[in-house]
Amino acid sequence: MYTQGLDVKSDSDRAPPADTPTGPEERFQARVDAEEKIEPRDWMPDGYRRTLIRQISQHAHSEIVGMLPEGNWITRAPTLRRKVALLAKVQDEGGHGLYLYSAAETLGASRGDLVGDLLSGKAKYSSIFNYPTLTWADIGAIGWLVDGAAIMNQVPLCRCSYGPYARAMVRICREESFHQRQGYEIMLALSRGTDAQKRMAQDALNRWWWPSLMMFGPSDAQSAHSAQSMRWKIKRFSNDELRQRFVDATVPQAEFLGLTVPDPDLAFDEATGHYRFGAIDWSEFERVLKGDGPCNRERLEARRKAWDDGAWVREAALAHARKKEARAQAAAA
Numbered sequence: 001m002y003t004q005g006l007d008v009k010s011d012s013d014r015a016p017p018a019d020t021p022t023g024p025e026e027r028f029q030a031r032v033d034a035e036e037k038i039e040p041r042d043w044m045p046d047g048y049r050r051t052l053i054r055q056i057s058q059h060a061h062s063e064i065v066g067m068l069p070e071g072n073w074i075t076r077a078p079t080l081r082r083k084v085a086l087l088a089k090v091q092d093e094g095g096h097g098l099y100l101y102s103a104a105e106t107l108g109a110s111r112g113d114l115v116g117d118l119l120s121g122k123a124k125y126s127s128i129f130n131y132p133t134l135t136w137a138d139i140g141a142i143g144w145l146v147d148g149a150a151i152m153n154q155v156p157l158c159r160c161s162y163g164p165y166a167r168a169m170v171r172i173c174r175e176e177s178f179h180q181r182q183g184y185e186i187m188l189a190l191s192r193g194t195d196a197q198k199r200m201a202q203d204a205l206n207r208w209w210w211p212s213l214m215m216f217g218p219s220d221a222q223s224a225h226s227a228q229s230m231r232w233k234i235k236r237f238s239n240d241e242l243r244q245r246f247v248d249a250t251v252p253q254a255e256f257l258g259l260t261v262p263d264p265d266l267a268f269d270e271a272t273g274h275y276r277f278g279a280i281d282w283s284e285f286e287r288v289l290k291g292d293g294p295c296n297r298e299r300l301e302a303r304r305k306a307w308d309d310g311a312w313v314r315e316a317a318l319a320h321a322r323k324k325e326a327r328a329q330a331a332a333a
Contacts, residue, residue: 024043025045027043028043028044028045028048029231029232032161032232032233035233036161037161037162037163037166038161038162038163039163039164040106040107040163040164047228048232048234049107049108051225051228051229051232051234052104052107052162052165052234053104053107053108053109053114055229055234056100056103056104056107056165057100057101057104057109057114057117057118057123058123058124058125058126059100060096060097060100060101060104060114061097061114061118061123061124061125062125062126062129063093063094063096063097063100064093064094064097064303065118065125065126065129065299065303066093066126066128066129066146067090067093067094068129068299068302068303069129069131069132069133069138069142069295070086070089070090070093070133070139070142071090072133073086073133073136073139074086074087074090076136077136077139078136082186085182086139086182089143089178089179089182092175092178092179095175096172096175099168099171099172100165100168100172101114101115102164102168103162103164103165103168106164115307118300118303119300119303119304119307121291121300124289126215127211127214127215127285127288127289127293128146128149128211128212128214128215129295129299130288130293130294130295130296130299131207131208131211131293131294131295132294132295134207135200135203135204136186136190136200137186137187137190137197137200137201137203137204138204138207138208139183139186140183140184140185140186140187140190140201140204141183141187141201141204141205141207141208142183142208143179143180143181143182143183143184143186144180144183144184144186144187144250144253145183145205145208145209145212145250146183146208146212146215147176147179147180147183148180148183148212148246148249148250149212149213149215149216149246150176150215151173151176151177151180152216152242152245152246152249153215153216153242154169154172154173154176155169155173156235156236156237156242157169157173157235157236158170158173159233159236160233160234160235160236161232161233161234162234165234184253187201187204187205187257187259188257191257191258191259198258198259201257201259202259202260205254205259205260205261205262206262209261209262209263210262210280210281210284211288212246213243213246213247213277213280214280214282214284214285216239216240216242216243216246217239218239218282218285219239219240219282220238220239220240222282226238226239244274244275247274247275247277248274248275251266251268251275263277263278264278265277265278265279266278
């Protein structure tokens with residue numbers, strides 16, 4: 001085709017349509033909006049990377065600290081069946097921590113640095129694990145309430161925009177569902193047992209109800225990261241939405257158990273189809289989060305001891321890896 005004297009432009013020279021994202025951040029957000037998974041080698045904003053490292057590492061810390069209040073009851077569980085189930089649950093939680101630390105490493109984080117931040121007190125973990133387990137009923141309440149709240153939080157994370165985190169959450173949520181059913185079964189057995197056992201179950205519900213509601217984090221108006229995390233589709237629902245879902249799902253379960261939720265303001269709203277509940281004591285949440293809960297010091301001391309006691313295992317694993325690498329290099333030479 002003869003084009004001399006005509007102003008002909010190639011496709012690469014043409015201006016993109018007005019609605020086409022041009023900068024890296026715009027292209028990134030367009031991928032997120034289109035429900036594409038972001039993978040470790042993909043470009044991502046520094047804020048997205050930092051947010052993920054903070055959230056995933058706190059999640060990992062919560063899993064391994066969460067092993068402690070239940071681990072104390074493995075030898076004291078009332079039957080062999082209960083011991084085996086609890087042992088399996090604690091083992092699952094250690095595995096969840098492993099998956100999550102591995103997901104954080106795909107973002108360039110060092111596992112050693114992350115654990116170091118936990119042991120120094122710099123990093124946070126879920127405040128719920130700073131409460132003591134006083135009776136066997138507490139193990140049931142943790143499974144029913146704490147793991148129930150975790151499931152409500154974590155199922156939407158299976159659709160997180162960051163691929164490694166979303167894929168790790170699929171298995172974690174399956175195992176958490178087992179933990180929640182295990183806890184509810186314990187509470188059902190106690191509530192259908194003797195008067196003393198039912199009182200024990202009610203006492204556990206009284207002590208764990210409000211800390212479980214706090215697990216969803218501050219109200220939307222006070223949350224520093226929620227809005228941006230939802231825009232990036234790291235989170236899918238706000239803190240208050242998830243908390244309301246948890247209350248709506250859990251109150252009928254308590255009624256079936258014959259237990260009373262310790263909230264005089266709790267009432268079902270026919271107009272909205274949701275339960276109204278009382279004000280949360282956020283001053284307690286802040287105090288526990290800052291390290292002044294009933295078991296904060298005990299939990300960190302236990303994690304520090306475990307880290308120190310496991311030093312020889314880490315050293316042996318590194319020595320084995322170096323020896324294996326040296327043999328491979330020698331064979332190649």
